[in-house]
Amino acid sequence: xxxxxxxxxxxxxxxxxxxxxxxxxxxxxxxxxxxxxxxxxxxxxxxxxxxxxxxxxxxxxxxxxxxxxxxxxxxxxxxxxxxxxxxxxxxxxxxxxxxxxxxxxxxxxxxxxxxxxxxxxxxxxxxxxxxxxxxxxxxxxxxxxxxxxxxxxxxxxxxxxxxxxxxxxxxxxxxxxxxxxxxxxxxxxxxxxxxxxxxxxxxxxxxxxxxxxxxxxxxxxxxxxxxxxxxxxxxxxxxxxxxxxxxxxxxxxxxxxxxxxxxxxxxxxxxxxxxxxxxxxxxxxxxxxxxxxxxxxxxxxxxxxxxxxxxxxxxxxxxxxxxxxxxxxxxxxxxxxxx
Amino acid sequence: xxxxxxxxxxxxxxxxxxxxxxxxxxxxxxxxxxxxxxxxxxxxxxxxxxxxxxxxxxxxxxxxxxxxxxxxxxxxxxxxxxxxxxxxxxxxxxxxxxxxxxxxxxxxxxxxxxxxxxxxxxxxxxxxxxxxxxxxxxxxxxxxxxxxxxxxxxxxxxxxxxxxxxxxxxxxxxxxxxxxxxxxxxxxxxxxxxxxxxxxxxxxxxxxxxxxxxxxxxxxxxxxxxxxxxxxxxxxxxxxxxxxxxxxxxxxxxxxxxxxxxxxxxxxxxxxxxxxxxxxxxxxxxxxxxxxxxxxxxxxxxxxxxxxxxxxxxxxxxxxxxxxxx
Numbered sequence: 001x002x003x004x005x006x007x008x009x010x011x012x013x014x015x016x017x018x019x020x021x022x023x024x025x026x027x028x029x030x031x032x033x034x035x036x037x038x039x040x041x042x043x044x045x046x047x048x049x050x051x052x053x054x055x056x057x058x059x060x061x062x063x064x065x066x067x068x069x070x071x072x073x074x075x076x077x078x079x080x081x082x083x084x085x086x087x088x089x090x091x092x093x094x095x096x097x098x099x100x101x102x103x104x105x106x107x108x109x110x111x112x113x114x115x116x117x118x119x120x121x122x123x124x125x126x127x128x129x130x131x132x133x134x135x136x137x138x139x140x141x142x143x144x145x146x147x148x149x150x151x152x153x154x155x156x157x158x159x160x161x162x163x164x165x166x167x168x169x170x171x172x173x174x175x176x177x178x179x180x181x182x183x184x185x186x187x188x189x190x191x192x193x194x195x196x197x198x199x200x201x202x203x204x205x206x207x208x209x210x211x212x213x214x215x216x217x218x219x220x221x222x223x224x225x226x227x228x229x230x231x232x233x234x235x236x237x238x239x240x241x242x243x244x245x246x247x248x249x250x251x252x253x254x255x256x257x258x259x260x261x262x263x264x265x266x267x268x269x270x271x272x273x274x275x276x277x278x279x280x281x282x283x284x285x286x287x288x289x290x291x292x293x294x295x296x297x298x299x300x301x302x303x304x305x306x307x308x309x310x311x312x313x314x315x316x317x318x319x320x321x322x323x324x325x326x327x328x329x330x331x332x333x334x335x336x337x338x339x
Numbered sequence: 340x341x342x343x344x345x346x347x348x349x350x351x352x353x354x355x356x357x358x359x360x361x362x363x364x365x366x367x368x369x370x371x372x373x374x375x376x377x378x379x380x381x382x383x384x385x386x387x388x389x390x391x392x393x394x395x396x397x398x399x400x401x402x403x404x405x406x407x408x409x410x411x412x413x414x415x416x417x418x419x420x421x422x423x424x425x426x427x428x429x430x431x432x433x434x435x436x437x438x439x440x441x442x443x444x445x446x447x448x449x450x451x452x453x454x455x456x457x458x459x460x461x462x463x464x465x466x467x468x469x470x471x472x473x474x475x476x477x478x479x480x481x482x483x484x485x486x487x488x489x490x491x492x493x494x495x496x497x498x499x500x501x502x503x504x505x506x507x508x509x510x511x512x513x514x515x516x517x518x519x520x521x522x523x524x525x526x527x528x529x530x531x532x533x534x535x536x537x538x539x540x541x542x543x544x545x546x547x548x549x550x551x552x553x554x555x556x557x558x559x560x561x562x563x564x565x566x567x568x569x570x571x572x573x574x575x576x577x578x579x580x581x582x583x584x585x586x587x588x589x590x591x592x593x594x595x596x597x598x599x600x601x602x603x604x605x606x607x608x609x610x611x612x613x614x615x616x617x618x619x620x621x622x623x624x625x626x627x628x629x630x631x632x633x634x635x636x637x638x639x640x641x642x643x644x645x646x647x648x649x650x651x652x653x654x655x656x657x658x659x660x661x662x663x664x665x
Contacts, residue, residue: 079431081380081438134650142378143649145434146582149380150645153579157638268575272439279435310450317443324424324432 028280028295028331031319035302043305046183051302053184057259058273059297060197065252066274066281066289067204068123068245074221074284075234075241077141078131081148083249084271085155088264090119090250091257092159099171108170108258116250123246126151127239135238152268160264167263193255200251201290204244208286213240221284272313273300276320282330291331295319345612347485353605356492356564359499360386360557361604364581365588365596366506367553372582373591374514375546376526378434381421382554382581384441387573388413389555390562391448395456397466406466407559414555417444418548426543433547442575449570462569470494470563495564502560503597506553511593513549522546557581576638583641586648589657598656611637 039048069083096103097111106114130151134144178185208214219227220237228234253267260266273296278284281292296316303315323330352358364382371377392410397403421440425432448457457463476490488496513519521542524532533539562568580603588599614633617623628636648655 073431079435081434130646130650137650139649139653142372142376142430143653145378145431146586147646147649149579149582150642150649152642153576153645154639154642157635157642161632161635161639268442272442275435275439279432283431308450308452310452311447314443314447317439320436320439321420321424324428324436328424328428328432 027323027327028291031322032295032299035299035306039302039305047305048302049182049184051305052298053186055298055301056294057190057194057297058301059294060194060201061252061256061259061293062270062273062277062297063201063290063293064197064255065249065270066277066293067201067286068241068248069274070278070281070284070286070289071217071221071241072245073278074286075217075224076131076135076238078144078148080245081145081271082126082152082155083245083274084267084269085152085159086119086123086246086249086267087253087256087270088156088159088267089122089253090115091253091262091266092163092264093118093250094254095163095168095170095257095262099168105171112251112254115254116247119250119253120243120247123249124239124243126246127242131242132235132238156264156268163262163264165264167261167266169261170258187259190259193258197255200248204248205287205290213237217241269313273297273316276316279320279330280323282332285330285332288330288332295331344485345609345616348612349605349609351486352608353601354486354496354500355488355604356495356499356560358600358604359496359503360561360564361581361584362503362597362600363499363506363557363560364554364577365585365600366503366510367550367557368581368585369591369596370510370546370550370553373585373595374510374519374526375522375543375550376430376529377426377543377547377550378430379437379547379550379554380434380575380578381437381439381441382557383573383575383577384437384444385414385417385551385554386558386561386577387441387445387448387568387570388417389558390568390573391457391463391558392555393559393562394463394466394568397469398463403469410555410559411552414551415548418544418551422544422547426540426547438575438578441573441578445570445573457570460570462567462571464567466568467563467566492564495560499560499564502556506556507593507597514593518542518545554581576641579645580641583645583648586645586652586655589655590653592655592657595655595657602656607637607641610640 036048039051043051065083065087068086069080072078072080072083093115094108094111097106097114098108099105130147131144134147139147176187176189178187179191206214208218216227216232216237217240219230219232220234224234227237249267252270253262256266256270274293277292277296278289279292280295281288281290296319299319300312300316304312307315364386367385368379368382371379389410392413393403393406396406396409401409417440421433421436425436447453449460451459453459471491471494474490474494476493478490480487480489481493482488514523521532521537524535524537525539525542529539532542558573561572565572584599584603585596586599587603588597589595611633614623614628614636615630618625618628618630618633
């Protein structure tokens with residue numbers, strides 16, 4: 001499928017060329033400002049600030065989890081519908097190591113570290129054992145999408161079988177007194193989590209920008225045949241992005257579980273927000289996924305001041321459709337002709 | 340349960356109204372995926388709109404015909420909402436938006452906000468009387484041996500399978516028309532179709548509309564046969580069941596969806612019965628699996644089955660048969 005491959009590389013171009021994202025930023029700012037003004041009028045400044053902080057927390061989780069989705073797409077051209085399972089897997093593994101009756105009752109941070117590593121390993125195994133061979137067998141692109149869906153359904157329900165449908169909290173974090181800063185209150189665990197999330201996001205950006213692996217990832221994303229011709233092993237890069245993406249997804253799932261609870265379906269619901277984030281940010285750009293994640297988190301959280309919070313995810317969908325109509329290449333994507 | 344009973348039960352399910360509803364949904368996916376190369380992961384959303392369109396209209400005083408019109412209208416609206424922003428872009432965008440839209444629609448329907456119309460988590464019952472009032476079949480049980488149904492189920496089945504056969508023949512006709520050749524050319528290489536001056540976007544949108552209507556028809560059949568609708572019946576898994584049926588039968592083959600749905604339900608309900616009787620008789624220890632886990636197991640099986648179909652039987656039963664003949 002040579003043409004499909006060409007469009008694949010053209011639409012998932014690279015991540016990191018510096019370019020002026022003025023139009024994209026304007027659209028983003030316009031959306032955010034409109035929602036904020038409406039919220040300010042409806043609910044007042046204190047509530048708005050609180051929603052902003054909560055939104056930033058949600059946005060950082062989405063951003064963490066969505067980077068992998070974006071990296072995998074930009075290098076392999078595959079939208080990984082099983083990414084939600086990786087998110088849930090991380091949270092559930094940490095839960096098992098941390099609190100479950102038959103688990104080892106480790107400290108949460110240690111449990112999280114092990115879960116993140118295992119998340120990376122499982123994602124790497126998915127590439128090595130399933131998607132790598134399928135890609136080399138030259139199956140059509142659309143069949144691979146169906147395969148990721150099958151894997152997601154298997155993964156999600158395997159987790160349900162082992163954990164059950166009841167959501168559970170981590171042990172150290174069931175109740176915490178919230179810190180007050182003026183009208184904004186935040187639980188200490190969320191503060192720690194947000195700090196860690198920012199540190200990890202910066203770390204990923206530095207990794208992509210400065211290390212050999214990061215350069216290889218960007219080269220493959222830009223032009224895989226050329227990268228291969230110049231001696232980069234695409235196979236290694238594919239495995240690397242799956243491992244990194246899986247580990248980050250697991251971390252996102254753990255953070256999500258820390259501020260809410262761990263549920264077998266949490267990753268799937270987050271996946272819908274992650275899709276909105278990567279498309280709004282520009283599918284295939286890692287930095288776009290970060291920005292899009294934070295944007296989606298803030299917009300959905302602030303929208304709860306205006307409409308019932310049950311419709312929060314519907315707002316993300318609305319933003320997604322508006323973004324597709326106005327700026328289909330995303331805030332930070334390069335404008336290419338697709339379809 | 341004996342082996343004979345399990346097989347008979349599986350056969351009953353494989354030609355029951357549920358299988359027909361999935362066959363209709365799969366015909367829709369076949370138009371999308373098999374012929375046009377569009378990925379619609381939101382067929383459950385179309386089915387839900389069909390089912391709720393009828394249920395809401397009838398229970399708020401409309402006639403069954405009006406309900407069907409509302410179902411068709413909602414389905415078209417959903418297609419336009421999803422298609423217009425995404426169909427100019429790579430196929431992945433449609434896949435992402437359909438799965439997200441279907442799930443968000445489901446969450447919306449079961450939320451308190453929509454409860455005055457959709458009755459929230461409780462769903463809607465007692466809207467199918469008008470359909471059964473037309474039933475000309477006298478009361479009683481019909482069939483041979485274990486394959487016996489009462490008059491209402493037969494009435495639904497007759498309609499459902501007539502729709503499946505009629506729909507398949509319609510697809511056959513449409514795909515042999517110039518329009519059918521055009522969508523196939525888009526599936527193979529949309530740039531060629533565009534360079535021949537064809538309106539690729541418009542044709543893709545038409546295909547999305549047609550396949551979506553089949554999905555909604557499947558939802559209507561499901562709603563009428565169960566005489567109840569609830570959002571639980573339209574989880575994202577429903578779409579993947581329909582994909583599994585399609586891939587099993589044969590992607591891009593006229594009778595693939597119908598055959599696939601029958602085989603799929605046969606396998607699935609046999610698997611269910613084996614596990615259930617294992618749990619009941621204690622062959623499978625209770626700490627390994629209880630009754631509720633059986634339902635989870637079926638989803639795991641379908642997930643693995645989809646992976647295996649993509650990897651080992653990408654053309655399905657019919658496609659593979661045809662290939663081996665040539």
